Amino acid sequence: MEHNISIIELISLELYLGSISFIIGTLFFIIILQKLRLKKIKILLYTILQIISSIIITSIIHIIWNPHYDIMFSFIFLPNIIAEVITISSLLFIIKNIVSKLTIHLKDKKMPTETSDDILKWIRLE
16 A cells, blocks of 8 residues: 655654754764864754754665664664764765865965956865
């Protein structure tokens, strides 16, 4: 028997089932970001990005999950745990490697004031 469910109902079900996992994952992510000594606005933006991406990945995992296996392990919603691990590790990799190097690279370069060609080279980080 096949049941039709809207995407909003699916997301609300995932938020209900994975509420404990979302809270624990978000608190863990905030603690790690505070140890990186980021500004509070950046911590807030990265946390919002983490929550949204975790919800999207949880929805994808829930849709492709084999229905013959249980998706709950006690109070733990398994697709959410998988999504939290993926999003937290990928966002930390991006923050530590890509964003920090780009910020350091931009701080080292002085903005030219002479010609438009120099400004274009500065923008392209050449």
